[in-house]
Amino acid sequence: AAGVIQSPRHLIKEKRETATLKCYPIPRHDTVYWYQQGPGQDPQFLISFYEKMQSDKGSIPDRFSAQQFSDYHSELNMSSLELGDSALYFCASSPTGGGNTEAFFGQGTRLTVV
Amino acid sequence: GQNIDQPTEMTATEGAIVQINCTYQTSGFNGLFWYQQHAGEAPTFLSYNVLDGLEEKGRFSSFLSRSKGYSYLLLKELQMKDSASYLCAVQTDSWGKLQFGAGTQVVVTP
Numbered sequence: 001a002a003g004v005i006q007s008p009r010h011l012i013k014e015k016r017e018t019a020t021l022k023c024y025p026i027p028r029h030d031t032v033y034w035y036q037q038g039p040g041q042d043p044q045f046l047i048s049f050y051e052k053m054q055s056d057k058g059s060i061p062d063r064f065s066a067q068q069f070s071d072y073h074s075e076l077n078m079s080s081l082e083l084g085d086s087a088l089y090f091c092a093s094s095p096t097g098g099g100n101t102e103a104f105f106g107q108g109t110r111l112t113v114v
Numbered sequence: 115g116q117n118i119d120q121p122t123e124m125t126a127t128e129g130a131i132v133q134i135n136c137t138y139q140t141s142g143f144n145g146l147f148w149y150q151q152h153a154g155e156a157p158t159f160l161s162y163n164v165l166d167g168l169e170e171k172g173r174f175s176s177f178l179s180r181s182k183g184y185s186y187l188l189l190k191e192l193q194m195k196d197s198a199s200y201l202c203a204v205q206t207d208s209w210g211k212l213q214f215g216a217g218t219q220v221v222v223t224p
Contacts, residue, residue: 033210035212041216042201042214042215043214044214045211045212045213048210048211050209055210056207056209056210088154090156090157094210099145099205100205100208101162102147102162103210104159105149105156105157108156
C-alpha cells in the first residue's frame, strides 16, 4: 500500500539559509499535518491543511510557511534557518478531514543546520 | 494548557506483559491514540479510543476512561522488536492535530 512520501530524507543547511521540505500524502487523503521532533522530544504540531486550505496552526515560527497544492502534496518552507531548527520533520496524512481517524506518518526529513 | 503524562521508561522481559499508563488534561478531547516509534523512524499507529472501554488488537490492547482522563496501552507476549518509544497522543479537536506525551521508552530484555 502507498504510504506518505517525504523528500528529501536528509538535508544539511547552514545558518540563515532556506530549506524546502516536501510531502506527498497517501492517495485520496485530503488532510496533511506537519510535525517537528527535536532530539529526545515528542513530535510538536506545526500546521495542517485540509482541501488545500490551512485548517490549524500550532507552534510554527514566523520564519516558516507551508502550503498544500492542487494535487494535495504539501511543502514546508523554512527561511533564516537557526541551529535550533535541527530536528526530524514529519508529515502525516489522513482522510476525511482528519477527525476521529488515525494519521499516517511519513519517514521524515532529518534537517541539520550547521 | 495541555498536559499529557506518561512514564519515561519501563523495562520488561521477553514474553511478559507491560502496561503503559497515560493521564491527560487537555482543552478538548476527540480521541486518544497510541503510536509506536523506533529511534529515528516514523511513529506508527497502534490503537485509537474515543469511547470508554477496552480496544483489543492482537497483542496490543488500549483502555480509555474519559471521566478520569486516563488511558493505558497493554503489550502482551513481549518480543525484542517491541523495544521502542510508545507515544500517547490526544486529538483535541475535529481538525485532527495530535498533542503528544513525551513517550515511554520500553526496553525488552531477554
